[in-house]
Structure formats: structure tokens, C-alpha cells
Amino acid sequence: MSTSTISLDQLIAWLSRFRDLVTEKQSYLTELDSAIGDADHGSNMVRGMNAVVEKIGAEPATAADALLKSVGMTLVTSVGGASGPLYGTLFLRMGVNAGPVAELDAAALGAALRAGLEGVVARGKAEAGDKTMFDAIAPALDAWDAAVADGADVAAAASVALAAAEKGRDATEPLVARKGRASYLGERSAGHIDPGATSSTLLFQALVDTVSS
């Protein structure tokens, strides 16, 4: 069954599915990070998302903003590295944008994700083509907005966003990193997919899994 809006329970299911996906891909994320970073992206994301799932289970939120802000704060305080502030800021800003509502339609969720991405850019100062999570999320949200303009619901928007994120993620492979630890490698960072773009794509994968099942 597809969905026209996303409820609080589904947002929670989305986060829980994201935890499962980063857990499943932990070794792969760490492997990607070993090639051009410092071999901790898999374990960091798993630690952070485990903390998130535990936190939202212990303190059930009654509105989207409270839920997403709590996710952001938990990530900031449990992950460390660059992923902590970046993913943390993503969810914090999403929460602020979403407001105290019990469900979000496709346009509202797209706007919240867009606000999250703007937070990531403010914190990490990344631009398109820097070989970062931006390169997966930005095209995904462009696709999302275009689909919503054509009348797509959450499930349909999530599905085109995932395809765009995957394309963006794969397109990071030949790029020379200009941000983060991978940038120290210069030309040698080319030929590897960016770990942050890979984990960000899993966010959209988790959303598709949640709203289309």
C-alpha cells in the first residue's frame, strides 16, 4: 500500500529501517571509508542509529518536530566525527522546519528534508561535486520537488528521490574530494565512492522501504 502522507509512526519506522540498513551495510561503509578516510563511518553510523532507536523508544514523541529534533540531538551527542554534526544538523533542521504536526505530506516532508540539507551545507560548507553526502541528497531532493510538483505522493516522491540519490552516489566515484579527510588524498581520492553519499542514499532507501511496504 502506498501512502500519500507520512505519519509519526511511519517516521519512527523510517528511522528504525535506516538503523537496520546501516547495520547491514556497516562493513561496506567502513570499507569505503578505509579507502579514502579513516575507517570509522560504518561503526559511527551504527552507534548513532542504535542510540536514536533506543531514545525514541524510551521517550515517545508526540509531534514530528520533537521527534526529529531528538534524533538530531542524539546523533550529535553519540556519533562524533564529521557524521555526528552533519547528520545531527540534518535532523535538527528538519524538525524545526516540520513543526508540531502529527503527519507530513510529500511537500512538507520535502521542505523539511530541504531545510535539513541547508543545515548540512551551513555546517560542512560543501558544494556540489565536492564528493560528500551533498552529492546524493541534493539531486534526490531536486527529484523529490519535481515529482511533488507533478502531484506525487510520499511514496512516489521517495522512489524517484532514491533513484536520484543512487545516481548521485555512484557519480561521486570519479570525483576528487574537496572536503573532509578524503580531500587530503587529492587525486588519489578519485576511483572510490564516497561513504557519506552512500549512507545518505540509505536514508532514501529506508524511506522507500517504509512507505511502499
Place this chain on the structure above:
Amino acid sequence: MKKLINTPESVLADALAGIDAAHPELKVDHVNRVIYRAEPTRAGKVALISGGGSGHEPLHGGFVGFGMLDAACAGEVFTSPTPDQMQEATKVADSGAGVLHIVKNYTGDVMNFEMAAEMAEAETGVKVASVVVNDDVAVQDSLFTAGRRGVGLTVLLEKIVGAAAEEGQDLAAVTALAHRVNDSGRSMGMALTSCTVPAAGKPTFDLPDDMMEIGVGIHGEPGRHREKLADAASIAKQLVDPILADMDFTGSPAIVMMNGMGGTPQIELYIMYNEVAKLLKAAGVEVVRNLVGDYITSLDMAGCSVTILKADEEMLKLWDAPVNTAGLRWGV
């Protein structure tokens, strides 16, 4: 992976418990993973806080104590600590005279310390200044990178600036000195082997037996390039030349650190120190103080780094001042 650990997940907690057990002069907040002096910060003394990923011991926890840091935040292995840890460290160490954050230039560390400073100022009104150490000449400092990494100079900076804070210099003076030290020193490192992150369970990179990696950082990240293994004299030249090409160290006394990466025996570090000292003498650099040993490591990586600091009179005087920490101790 062969390591003296209980489980890969408990490495940091178990190591902090060990520091707690070994050092009654320190306190460890096991929840927030903050190491601080048992004796509270003297009223009017600026507090120095540093921190970063674990795996670089004795940095930073081993440098908490009289004459150096007031508190250190320990992150997971090679992962920056988080803003709430830094908040706790700030709370426990601030005497009212303000806090200097000493941050190594890595994207994660810089972002987490930035968030911590924003939170501290908004919530508690503590005055926070910071210095970002970026001394690694292996990395090009350009708009197209995250900038130079913070490596060995961090140790010398924590010693010198720690002495200034101990002397009673105020936050503005201590901060200005920290920037001056950062502007006056450079480092370059190399690896003979990769390190193995406990949670990853295998070496971060493959380095064939007959090859070495030049220009490595302290996280097992690949370096500038790799080439055939050579003798100590040629390796010393590969480390010293880029440093001297980057900055003029003549005409002023210098402090030199020959640092081990964690998996290299002292005997090899002395061989390397001798080669470095000869090269510096030939280049007209007057080395007046030195450190030889493991001070900023990369887990079990074999290799070394050289740090050179152009020291003015004040820096030398502060260098010689008493220090009493687990990792550095003299004059007491």
C-alpha cells in the same frame, strides 16, 4: 587482528578505566569520557581543554596535569568527541577565567568543537577561545582541501601554552600565544605499516613489505605517495626537506620532536633523530631542545614524524617550565 583488548566495542571504556586506575592525580568522568585534574582549576587560571579521537595516546589524556591541559575529551578511536563531552569538560575545568579549546584541524573535530563553543556561550556564558592546529606539510593548504592536518605540533603547543596558563596569563594572551606557536611549527610523517582500528579488525590500508607511505597523518589515512623502502638517512631527508621548503627555520632556536607512530621501537627513533639532527645542522637550523619518543601515535602503525618549532625566547622559557603529566614530566 591481534590486540590486548577485551572486546573491540569496549576499547575506549577499558582504556579510560586503566587511566583512572593508574593515575590518582587525575579524575575520569566515565559517562562523558572526560579526563581532568583531580585538583580543581585555580581561580583566575585559564583552562586548557583539548580532545580528539582516541588511538593517539599519550595525546591528549596523557597531557592532562600541571603545566599542560586541564581536561581532555576522548572520542572513539579516530573519531572526534562530541559537543556534550566538551561542554562537560568546560564545566569541570572553567574557573571563571575562560577556556581555550585546542583543536586539531580535522573536519569532524572542528565542527564538534564549533558546536560546543556555540552551546557553551549560549547556555553558560563561559568565555571560549579556540586554536585550530594545522602543521602537517604533507597536505596542501588550499581551497580544495580541508586544509592542513593537525599533528605533532599539538604536543609542543599544549606544553608551551599550558605553561603560559599556569603562569597566570589571561585568555587573550594565552590564545595569542597558541596562534603564534601554530604559525611557527611544521610537521611531516611517514609509515612503514598501516594501523588496525579495533572496530574494523583489519589494517586500514595495504602496504607491501618493501614499500613505505610518505606524508601520512595519524589515522591510517593514506599519505602523499608511496615508494620503495629506503634507509633512515634518505627517509629523514624526505621528512625534513618539505618542512624546510615550507618555512625558514634559520636564525632562531628550534625545538624538534622525533615522534614514533606507536609501532616503532625507540632504537629506530634515535637513528632517525640522528639523521634529522645532521640535516638540520647542515641547513643552519639551531636545535636547542628535543623530544624523542611516542607522543602522538596512530595505534600500532610503524613509522615516525618530525615536528620543528621555531621558538622565540618566551616559548623556550615556557618550554623549560615545570610540567607534571603522565606523558611529559620535568622540572618537578
